[in-house]
Amino acid sequence: MKKCLLVIDYQKDFVTGALGFQKAETLALGISYMIKDFKRQGHDVIYTFDTHDENYLETQEGKRLPIEHCIKGSDGHRLDSHIEALKTDEDMAFEKGAFGSLELGTYLRKKGYDVIECVGLVTNMCVLSNAVIAKAALPEARIIIHQDLCASFDDALHEAAIKTMASMHMDI
Numbered sequence: 703m704k705k706c707l708l709v710i711d712y713q714k715d716f717v718t719g720a721l722g723f724q725k726a727e728t729l730a731l732g733i734s735y736m737i738k739d740f741k742r743q744g745h746d747v748i749y750t751f752d753t754h755d756e757n758y759l760e761t762q763e764g765k766r767l768p769i770e771h772c773i774k775g776s777d778g779h780r781l782d783s784h785i786e787a788l789k790t791d792e793d794m795a796f797e798k799g800a801f802g803s804l805e806l807g808t809y810l811r812k813k814g815y816d817v818i819e820c821v822g823l824v825t826n827m828c829v830l831s832n833a834v835i836a837k838a839a840l841p842e843a844r845i846i847i848h849q850d851l852c853a854s855f856d857d858a859l860h861e862a863a864i865k866t867m868a869s870m871h872m873d874i
Contacts (some may be wrong), residue, residue: 704815706746707736708806708836710822710829710852712785713752715771715778717823725853726823730784732851733821737788746813749789750806750822750832753779753797763800802831807839817844821851826863833867845872 712733713719717726740747752772758764772779774797780786789795796803810818818836822829829852837845847867854860868874 703817704745704813705740705743705817705819706748706810706813706815707740708818708820708822708832709733709737709747709749709785710820710832711750711752711772711824712782712822713772713778714780714782715776716752717782719778720769720771721855723853723855725855729821729823729851729853730782732848734784734788736819736821736848736851737785740819741788746815747789747793748806748809749781749793749795750803750828751779751781751795751797752828753799755799761799800831801828802835804835806832807835810836810843811839815840815843817846819846819848821848823853825849825852825854826856826859827854830863830867833872834870837870837872847872847874849874 715721737747753774754772758770759768796806820829820833833845849864864874
């Protein structure tokens with residue numbers, strides 16, 4: 703069975719930086735454990751990076767969320783240090799300028815995973831978007847969302863996103 707773990711945007715700016723929030727900080731240990739477990743079993747670990755340029759405030763997202771974050775090359779763009787220590791050169795990584803990555807979807811389809819497990823930030827934005835892309839790329843794959851290893855700055859939006867993903871036949 704081909705499995706992969708998607709570690710979605712567990713970057714410094716979402717954990718302790720410009721858009722950091724307390725719940726995000728609590729996920730590091732559980733996500734670390736999952737990464738180690740997947741690697742021990744020989745499964746792939748794939749990372750996504752929210753990635754913006756210096757003109758972020760001029761973009762559609764920047765106009766709606768006018769807080770510069772995850773600027774390419776900045777410290778906030780890097781993975782949280784607990785997770786960064788586990789990333790190797792063999793792990794795939796996708797930089798994305800939007801909530802979801804179409805490039806990730808193409809890669810997942812090519813690899814033909816049977817199971818895709820998702821953890822990371824922010825549940826109602828990037829986790830939801832990339833889970834939907836994964837489901838579209840591989841409609842017969844089992845998509846698992848680890849709700850206790852995902853978080854949002856708004857608990858109600860986290861719960862709404864979890865319910866939405868469940869309604870789309872993803873396992874929670």
